[in-house]
Amino acid sequence: MAVETITSRHNALLTHLRRLASSRAYRGECGEYLGDGVKLLDEAIKWRAPLKTVVVSEGVELPALPDGVRAVRVSGELMRSVSPAETPQGALFTAALERPALPEKLDGGRYLVLDGVQDPGNVGTILRTADAFDCGAVFLVNACADLYNPKTVRATMGAIFRQRAYVCAPDELTALLRASGVALYGAALRGDTTDLREADLSRAAVAIGSEGRGLSGELLALCDGTIRIPMSGRCESLNAATAASIALWEMYR
Secondary structure, eight states, rough: OOOEEOOOOTTHHHHHHHHHHOHHHHHHHHHHHEEOOOHHHHHHHHTTOOOOEEEEEEEEHHHHHTTTTEEEEEHHHHHHHHOOOSSOOSSEEEEEEOOOOOOOOOOEEEEEEEESSHHHHHHHHHHHHHTTTSSSEEESSSSOOTTSSSHHHHTTTTGGGGSSSSEEEEEHHHHHHHHHHEEEEEESSTTTTTGGGSSTTEEEEEEEEBTTTSOHHHHHHHHHEEOOOOOOOTTOOOOOOHHHHHHHHHHHO
16 A cells, blocks of 8 residues: 655645635535544444545554555644644544435434534534434434534544434425424423423434524424423533433433
């Protein structure tokens, strides 16, 4: 396997990586995204992510790569100049950005909807949890954090290569759910609110809103029912990733 060595911080590839890390628009334009870390690279290889380029620091062993993947070695200083992480983990990679179309019908039983969840770490953690609890798919509506933000990708711990996730509009989502016979429950308080433990979630999608505003009025109006997570009266709400984890566990259980 041929390995290039780059020594200039102004190299076109390194400039490309910095832009992938910082710009959602650029990621969309290029059809590529950036991942960082040796562990995440191992997961990408294991799950056959569509890798394009791999960059490692001096002293980091380069794993066996699929044919056609560009392999590059740089100094630790250059890695620090290009890595999106405060403490670089010795490896970066780019992969083709995938935009799967919505299926015509859903054949599973458990789904999660994120409504305006804008923190990349939360979105990544939720994908990781959805993968752990066999969630059929995660749907992102109303300007959620980018699935391919490096912080999102890192927080998934490899789940991004396995967990189905779709970005869509609320009306597209509800049309799909109704065509599939899947009920939509919103995590919100309303006249029809049911304790999470008592709701029939055997074939359902649960919608989680942002921490700041909760579910949007648009999505809440489309919900077949609402649920609440029982908690101490001292607490008003939960972190979005925590609320999603509890809902996913209850559906899985």
